[in-house]
Amino acid sequence: MSRTAVIVFAIVVVLFAVSWVAKAVVLSDTSDSGTLDAFLVTVAAFLTLAIYSFLYKDNPYYKFAEHLFVGVSAAFWMCQGFWTTIVGNLLPRLSEGMANWFMQPYQPGGYDLGFLNLSYTVLYWIPVILGLLLLMRLSPKGGWLSRWPLALIIGTTAGLNFVRYLRSDFIVQVSSTFVPLLGQEPHQWQGIGAFFSNFSLDASGQFVALLANWVIFIGVFCGLVYFFFSKEHTGLFGRASRVGIWVLMITFGASFGYTVMGRISLLVGRLTFLFEDWLGLIT
C-alpha cells in the first residue's frame, strides 16, 4: 500500500466513523436500536459511494463492494431458491414424510393414462435425478451425462418457443399490419383544420391516423427488407432497405432519448437516499 492510499483509507475510516456516531445520536431519540440502525445506514452509504467512486477510476473500495456484492447476492438467490422451490414446491410432492418434516401440506396426485396409473411421487423423482445428473458436470468422467437434463430443457423450450412465437410475434403481428389505408370508417377525413389542430394518433379519425397507418406500413415493409439476407442491397431493393435502416435509426434515437428520463430517476433515488436517509439534508 502506498502512502497516499493509507492516508485516504484513514480519512475514509474516520469520516464514516463520525457519520456513524452522529447518526446514532440522531436516531437514539426515536429508536431503541439506534446504534445498529445508524451503523446499517452508514454501511449502505459507504457502499453506495464505493460504487460511485468507480466513475472516477477503479479503486480498492469499488473492488471491496463488488466482491461483497457477488458473494452476498449468490447466497441470497440460493436461499430464496431453496425455500421457495425446493421446500415450497418440490418436497411436498416427493414424499409425504418429507412434506410433513418441512411442515408443508403434502400435495399428492396422479394421472390415469388408461394403461398406466402414474403418481406424482414417482414423476417428481425424475427431475431430481436429472438435476443430479447436471451435477455430474463436476466429475471429469461423467460430464457428458449433464447433457441429458440440458437436452430436456433446451428441447422443451425450443418446442414451446416454436409455436408460441409463430403465433404471438408472427401471426398476430402480421394481422396487426392490416389497417385501413384509404379512409374507411372510423377514420374519416375531417378537413385540413382538424388535421393541424389534432396532430396526434388518438384523434377521432383524421388524416393523421391514415398517414400514420401508411408510415407504419411502409416502415414495416422497408424494415423487413433491411433484414432480408439473401439478396444484395442494390437497386430498388437497396433503396427500400436504406429507408428501412433510416426508420430503425430514428427509432433507436427516439428510444434512447426516451430512456434518459428513467435513468435519471434511478439517480434521483440514490441521491435521495444519500441526502435524506443518511445525511438528513432534506426531509
Added chain:
Amino acid sequence: MNNIGIIISLVLIFGGLLWLLIRSIGGHEVDRRVIFLFIFLSVAAPVIFRITFQEKATPVVEALFDRIENLPPGSNVLLSFDFDPAMAPEVQPMANAISRHCLNNGYNVVFMSLWATGQSLMTTTLSRVILPEFPELVDGVDYINIGYKAGNEGVLNVIVSDFRKMFPTDVNSVPLDSTEIFKDIKSCADLDLIIALGGGRPGPKEWVLFVGDPADVPVGVGVAAVVAPQLYPYYPQQIVGILGGVKGAAEYEQELTSHHERFADMDTPGIDMMGPQTLAHVVIMAFIVIGNIVYFRSRGKGGKS
C-alpha cells in the same frame, strides 16, 4: 435559503456549461468525469431544493386510467409487482397510484409478484403506504396478497389455467379456497384486468404473451421508460394502456388527483421527480451540442492538415 441554493447551483451548472461550450469551439474534448460531475449537480440540486410542476396526461396513460376508472365495482383486478428495488424509483409511484385507484373504486384486487425482490416491496407498500389509507377494506374480501413464487414464465403458464396449483395459499398461508375474493377466481381468465408493473423479465411482455393473449384478459402495464417503446406494438390490441417511466407515473398521479378529491393531497413522488429530470435533460442536450461543436471543429482542422 432554498432560493439561494437554487441560484448558486444554477449558476454553477449553466456557467460551467457555458465555459465548456467556449472551450469546445477551440476543439477541446470534455473529459467524461466532467460530464459525470455535471449530471450529479443537475440531479442533486433539484433533489435538495425541490421543484415541481403540472403534468398533462398523454393518450396511452389516459387509456389505462379510463379503463380502470370505468370498470364496474366488484371487478377482479390483478396487480403484479414484477420489479426490484433498483427499478422501484420508476415503477413504485405507479404501483402506489394504481393500487390506490383500484382499491378506492371498490374492485377486488389481487396482488402478486413474479420477482423474489418484488414480494417484499409489495408487502411493504401494502402494509405501510396503501392499506392504512383504506381502513374499511378487508383482507381476503376486498384485496389479497398472494405473494411470490419462483418459476418466472412457468408461474404464468400454470396460473393461466389454475391459480391454486401455483398459489395454494396467500402470503399469510391462508388457503385461497377459504377466501371470499377467490371464490369467483379460478384462473386468470376470471380476471377483468391485469396490471403488470415492471420492466425486466419476466414482466409485462410475458404477461401479454403467456396470460393476456391465451386467456383473453386485458392487460395494462406500468414499466420503466426503457421498456415502454418496446410495448407499443402491443397497444391497443394486446395492451390497453402504458405508463412509461416517471413521466407516465406523474401523468397518472395528475389524473388521479384531479378526478378523485380523496387523493387531492396524496404523495406525488412521480410529479416531484420531474424536477431533476428537466435539469438533467438540459445538461445532456447541452453536452450533445458541445460534442457536435467539438466534432465539427476538429474535422475542420483535420481536413486542412
Added chain:
Amino acid sequence: MKRQFPLFLVFIFGLFMVFQYFVPHETSEWVYEFLLDWILVIGIFALALGIWSLYKVSVDKIKTRKANWGYSYVTLFGLFVMILFGFTSQNGDSWGWYFIFVATVMLTIGMVIQAMVSSGQKGLSLILAGVFLVASVLIGMFDNAWSFHFYTAEGLQNSMFRAFFDHILIPILSTMFSLLAFFIASAAYRAFRARNLLASLLLLAALIVMLRFNPYLSPIFGDYMAKTSNWLMNVPNMAAQRAIVIGIGLGIVATALKVILGIERGYMGKG
C-alpha cells in the same frame, strides 16, 4: 451415444411441445405441466452448480495468488455469512452469542480454505479450524437465544438476513443501476455526432424526444414538439418495432426448429 442421445431427447421433447400446443386434451395438458415443473426443479440443482463454481473460482484465485486475490476472501465471506443467516433465526429479542457463533463458523471456514490453498503447513490451519469448529458447535448447542431452521423458511425472516438484503444488496444494486444516468450522458456526448446521415437521424430523433420531456421548454416550441415526439414514439417506432419483432419472431422460430431437428447443435459443444 454421448452426443446422439441428447439430440434425440431434444427432438422428442421439442416435438412433444409443438404437438401439445394443438392438443387441448387433458393428457397432453398434464404432461405439459409436468415438463414445466421439471424444468424449474432442474434449475435449482443448477444453482448449486453455480455456487460451487463461484466457490471454486474464488479459492483458486487465492491459491494461485492471482491479481486482487485478497478480495476473494470478501466474496467467500459474503457468501457463507449470508447462507448462515438464511438458515438461522433469533428466538427472542436477544441475540445471545449469535455473532460470536457466526465469527467462529467463519473462522472455521477461513481456516479450512487456508489449509486448502497453502502448499506447506496445513497442520496449523487444520488444528485451528478444528478448534473453531468445536467452539461453534458448543455455542450452537448451549446458546438458546437463536436456533437453526432447516425446515421452515424462518431464515428468510432473520433480521440479519433482512439487514444484509436491505443494507448491502439493495444499496449496491440500485447504485449500480443508477450508474446508467452517468453513462447515458457520456454515451450521448461521445456518440451523438452528426458524422453521416444515419448518425444524424439517430441524434435528431433523440434530441426531439428529449425535448418532449422538458415541460419548461415546451412554451418555446409550442405543443408541436411534444406532439412530434409523441408521433415519433408511436408511428415510426411502431413500424420499426414491428419489423424487428417479426424478424426476431421468425428468427426464434427458425432457430427453435433447427434446434429440434438437430441442425443447430453449437450448444452441444460442436460449432
Added chain:
Amino acid sequence: MRHLLKLVIVVVLLAWVSSPAQTDPPAEVDSVEVAEVTPPGPVTSLSVTDKDNDHGHATVLSWEASVDDSTGLANVISYEIFRWVPFAMDHVDSLRGQLSGLRAEIAAAEDVTDEMETRLDLLEAAFDAAIDNLPQAHGQYPQNGEWRSVGVVASGVTAYGNTGTKEPTSADYIPDYADLYYRVDAVTADPVVRTASEVYGPVQCYGQWFNTDRSPVLVAVLAFGFFTLLFVTLAKKGTDLYVRPLAGIEAVDDAIGRATEMGRPILYVLGLGSAADVATIASFTILGRVAKRVAEYQTALIVPTYEPIVMTVAQEVVKSSYLDAGRPDDFKEDTVFFVTQSQFAYVAAVNGIMLRELPATCIYMGKFFAESLILAETGALAGSIQIAGTDEIAQIPFFIVACDYTLIGEELYAASAYLGREPILLGSLKAQDYAKALVVAFSVIGLIFANLEWTWFVDLFHVAN
C-alpha cells in the same frame, strides 16, 4: 285474462314437475299474486354441447331468448342456468373438505401418528371411489339428485359457458363422460316469478384431441417446416446460396487479430439469458467460432457467465473449439466461469474485469437488459473494440450508440449461419428469408382486403386462444 292465467298455471306446474327439488318452488306461489308479475315466456330451443377445443370439463349452452325478453311483456331481467347434480356430488364435496382438513392437520402436527396416516389412506381411497362413481350417479337422473344453479346471465344474453376445473380436488369439478342435464329459467324482477325451459340432456363433456382454433398456427408450422427442409436439402445438393455480408460478423475476425497483436485478452459476454433462450443458443455458436480462432492465435479468452447452466454449456463449447483447433492442452477450465445470478452483481464483476484486464475486444452476444449500456460504456473506457448483438429490442439503441458494431435483432441468429458457412445452416436462413417474404406478401394482400372490407382473409389470421 283468464286465458293467460291458465297458461301461467300450466307453465308453473311444468316448472314444478321438471324441478322437483328447487328451493323455492314457484308452485307454492299463490296464483293471485302471480297476476301482479306475469311469468314470462320460457326460453326455447335450449341446446347444450360439449365445449370445443378444450380439455373437457366444460359445456356451452345456447338458447333462444324468451318472447318476453325486451319484447312482449319485457319483464325478463335475467336467465338462471341450472344443472342437475346428483347427491353423490355432495358426498364428494364432504370428502374433499375432510381430506384437506386432515392434510392441514398432518402438516401442522409435531409428529404424525399411524392413526392419522390410516385415516388419510382410507379417506383418499373413499374420495377416489366417490369420483369414479360420479358418471354412474349422473346416470340415475332424475333420481337421487337435484337442480342447482350454476350461473346467471343478464337478459338479452342467449349463451352461457359452464366451465369447471379438471381437478377433482377443486369444488368446481365437472366430471367428463357423465350425463349432464341442463335447464334455463327466465327470471323476472321478482325472483320467485320465473319460467323454466324444457330440460336438455343428456350431454357429456370430454376433451378434444385437436384445437381447430389453432389451425392457422398449424398451417404456419407446416409451411415453415417445409421451407426449412426444402432449402436444407437444396443446400446439401450444393446449390449456391447467396447471403449478404454483415459488418458485425466480419469485424469479429479482425477484432481477434487485433487482440493478438496487442497481446490483450478477448472478453466474451453471453448475456443474462438462460441456456434455452434462442439468443443464447445463437451466442454459443458464435462463441465456438471465436474460441477456435482464439485457440489458433493463442490469445487469452475470458468468459464470465451469469447462469450456471450457461456456464456448463459454454465450457463444453470452448473446450471442443480448442480440440478442433488442435490445441486441447491450451484449454484452461477457468476460461469460462460463473459469477453470480444477480444482474448487477454480475455487471459489477464484469466491469471490474474490464478495467483490470483491459481486453482488446469485448463481444456481447445474447440477451441483455439494463446493463447493456453499463457494460458498453465501461468497455469504451477500457479502450476495447466492442461488438454487440442482442434480440432485446429495448437494448439495441444503447449498443448501437456505444459499440463499434451491432447485430440488430435477428442478425444475431443469422450470425451463426454466417460464421459456420455450413450449407445446412445457410439453407435454413434462406427459409427464414422466404417466410419473411411471405409475411410481406400477406401483409400487402391483407391490407388490400382489409381496405375492401373483405374480412374473411383477416379472419384467417385470427387465432382465438
